[in-house]
Amino acid sequence: MPWKRRRGYATQAVAAILDDARAEGLTEVEITTDLDNIGSQRVIENNGGVLVERFEKSGADGAIPSLRYRVDLTQA
Numbered sequence: 001m002p003w004k005r006r007r008g009y010a011t012q013a014v015a016a017i018l019d020d021a022r023a024e025g026l027t028e029v030e031i032t033t034d035l036d037n038i039g040s041q042r043v044i045e046n047n048g049g050v051l052v053e054r055f056e057k058s059g060a061d062g063a064i065p066s067l068r069y070r071v072d073l074t075q076a
Contacts, residue, residue, distance in 0.1 A: 014031075014043055031070075034064060034067075
């Protein structure tokens with residue numbers, strides 16, 4: 001819903017998932033998003049995501065430019 005955008009809900013949701021991953025003993029996670037999804041890139045970066053790779057994933061319409069981020073869960 002467009003009227004719910006830019007309120008921080010996605011950033012909070014990802015933070016909660018990362019807390020769960022940390023509680024399970026994971027030390028890092030990787031998150032991917034499409035190259036043109038600026039909103040998701042910001043959410044990932046706001047949660048400590050560091051860009052590690054640009055790659056192409058296969059899709060129904062061919063190769064889709066994508067980004068892979070890594071989040072270090074050992075940092076509080």
